[in-house]
Amino acid sequence: MSLDIKRPNSNKTKKKMGFIVKMQLHNNNNRGGSNKRNLFFVFFRSYYRWILWFFLSLYFFTSYFAGDQSSPSSTTTTRLLSNHNPSSSLPSRALIESSAIVTPGIFSGMKIYIYDLPARFNVDWVTKSDRCATHLFAAEVAIHRALLSDSSVRTLDPEEADFFFVPVYVSCNFSTSNGFPSLSHARSLLGSAVDFLSDQYPFWNRTQGSDHVFVASHDFGACFHAMEDMAIEEGIPEFMKKSIILQTFGVNYKHPCQEAEHVVIPPYIPPESVQRAMDRAPANGRRDIWAFFRGKMEVNPKNISGRFYSKGVRTAILKKYGGRRRFYLNRHRFAGYRSEIVRSVFCLCPLGWAPWSPRLVESAVLGCVPVVIADGIKLPFSETVRWPEISLTVAEKDVKNLRKILEHVAVTNLSVIQRNLREPAFKRALLYNVPMKEGDATWHILEALWRKLDRSYRRSRVLSE
Numbered sequence: 001m002s003l004d005i006k007r008p009n010s011n012k013t014k015k016k017m018g019f020i021v022k023m024q025l026h027n028n029n030n031r032g033g034s035n036k037r038n039l040f041f042v043f044f045r046s047y048y049r050w051i052l053w054f055f056l057s058l059y060f061f062t063s064y065f066a067g068d069q070s071s072p073s074s075t076t077t078t079r080l081l082s083n084h085n086p087s088s089s090l091p092s093r094a095l096i097e098s099s100a101i102v103t104p105g106i107f108s109g110m111k112i113y114i115y116d117l118p119a120r121f122n123v124d125w126v127t128k129s130d131r132c133a134t135h136l137f138a139a140e141v142a143i144h145r146a147l148l149s150d151s152s153v154r155t156l157d158p159e160e161a162d163f164f165f166v167p168v169y170v171s172c173n174f175s176t177s178n179g180f181p182s183l184s185h186a187r188s189l190l191g192s193a194v195d196f197l198s199d200q201y202p203f204w205n206r207t208q209g210s211d212h213v214f215v216a217s218h219d220f221g222a223c224f225h226a227m228e229d230m231a232i233e234e235g236i237p238e239f240m241k242k243s244i245i246l247q248t249f250g251v252n253y254k255h256p257c258q259e260a261e262h263v264v265i266p267p268y269i270p271p272e273s274v275q276r277a278m279d280r281a282p283a284n285g286r287r288d289i290w291a292f293f294r295g296k297m298e299v300n301p302k303n304i305s306g307r308f309y310s311k312g313v314r315t316a317i318l319k320k321y322g323g324r325r326r327f328y329l330n331r332h333r334f335a336g337y338r339s340e341i342v343r344s345v346f347c348l349c350p351l352g353w354a355p356w357s358p359r360l361v362e363s364a365v366l367g368c369v370p371v372v373i374a375d376g377i378k379l380p381f382s383e384t385v386r387w388p389e390i391s392l393t394v395a396e397k398d399v400k401n402l403r404k405i406l407e408h409v410a411v412t413n414l415s416v417i418q419r420n421l422r423e424p425a426f427k428r429a430l431l432y433n434v435p436m437k438e439g440d441a442t443w444h445i446l447e448a449l450w451r452k453l454d455r456s457y458r459r460s461r462v463l464s465e
């Protein structure tokens with residue numbers, strides 16, 4: 001048996017957290033040593049380490065008393081609270097199950113049912129425009145596809161589901177004038193989806209949707225408006241307030257647009273485009289751009305009902321550092337900008353209308369140190385992705401000292417941050433794949449849902465029986 005706990009090279013002063021725990025159990029002493037068992041626990045934080053040891057002990061405990069009941073499969077998956085084993089005499093209701101493929105054991109046999117909604121709620125939008133599946137709000141499409149492709153957590157039987165995924169693509173109605181998605185129909189589209197499923201199925205009504213999962217991948221999450229004051233005024237639609245919302249928007253203070261159970265998720269960046277940019281990276285790995293930003297920077301910011309884009313931060317950066325040596329700032333769109341990111345040391349990620357930006361993910365996965373300038377932002381999967389070790393945070397009021405701050409880091413801990421960024425687990429956690437891969441963004445969403453299993457109607461029934 002070997003147990004190795006792998007961590008990215010972490011700052012010694014930081015509280016260490018187990019990042020990846022990869023556990024292998026080799027049980028070679030039966031049936032001629034042919035029976036190997038592997039348990040994979042990926043992304044276990046040290047917080048859960050006791051669970052790990054609990055399972056380990058339990059594993060030996062059950063195999064000792066239950067004798068060898070191994071199936072022909074080579075992988076054993078540990079699941080918690082599974083109710084398929086009435087013969088288990090363990091008070092914890094924990095048991096060991098065997099399955100043919102490696103499945104992440106920490107999901108405890110969690111099951112998700114994906115509603116089969118009429119095409120007008122989802123796939124019709126992608127048929128109309130394939131941009132729908134690739135733009136920065138496309139997490140709603142990516143998560144749906146990844147879950148559909150999954151065979152370990154997805155169930156086709158809603159009766160055995162812990163969670164219900166509602167696949168509605170609301171960010172795909174692209175405006176012909178500015179090319180941005182119009183969100184004006186989002187509420188009514190979601191509302192009619194909920195009417196449809198609460199009429200056709202019994203599951204919504206029995207919990208008022210509290211075990212239902214939505215994606216709200218635009219600026220202010222489930223408030224469905226790109227402008228904060230309007231978003232706050234309109235708030236989260238009443239019918240979604242009890243549900244779980246997967247949203248790109250997140251702040252670490254009270255905000256009306258996150259007053260629902262939610263998980264902060266990464267914006268969508270196509271994994272192929274990341275690969276293409278990597279392929280085009282200079283062969284010697286040299287980063288010849290010191291501080292990089294490309295995107296909207298207004299010289300004279302417009303006063304839009306008392307609000308200024310990026311709270312004027314981008315304008316301040318442009319005014320102070322535009323044209324300065326070492327600062328590569330560009331206001332024009334360029335489709336190949338990711339090939340500039342792979343050549344950059346620091347990538348500025350200032351707020352736009354909302355605090356989050358796709359740059360956070362693009363720079364982190366392309367090895368450019370994200371410089372987060374968005375006060376109060378809550379970054380995606382912050383429970384498991386250790387952002388302080390792979391990024392820098394600069395307060396909005398400190399942008400005037402940006403050069404000094406970056407120079408200080410460059411001579412102190414830049415190489416540590418860059419080394420941390422090379423840890424493949426970070427990159428994996430921020431990208432969505434179809435099919436889902438262990439440790440990727442969808443996998444992390446499942447892990448976050450697993451922590452909300454107390455919302456499962458099915459489990460609450462099983463436990464009360």
Ligand SMILES: *[C@@H]1O[C@H](CO)[C@@H](O)[C@H](O)[C@H]1NC(C)=O
Nearest residue numbers: 173174175182183184185189
């Ligand atoms: C798409 O957006 C436009 C502009 O907001 C709106 O008029 C139209 O009804 C929307 N289309 C649908 C199908 O919801």
Ligand SMILES: *[C@@H]1O[C@H](CO)[C@@H](O)[C@H](O)[C@H]1NC(C)=O
Nearest residue numbers: 198199200201202203204205
């Ligand atoms: C759920 O409740 C709504 C509103 O009360 C009702 O119209 C609908 O028929 C109910 N659905 C089912 C399946 O009973």
Ligand SMILES: *[C@@H]1O[C@H](CO)[C@@H](O)[C@H](O)[C@H]1NC(C)=O
Nearest residue numbers: 301302303304305306307308
């Ligand atoms: C911006 O416009 C609002 C009215 O919409 C006004 O009250 C405010 O003073 C303006 N702010 C600045 C800095 O010009």
Ligand SMILES: *[C@@H]1O[C@H](CO)[C@@H](O)[C@H](O)[C@H]1NC(C)=O
Nearest residue numbers: 011388389390409413416417
């Ligand atoms: C690097 O240094 C900066 C500024 O001194 C500090 O804020 C940051 O936490 C450090 N990061 C790491 C990973 O050591």
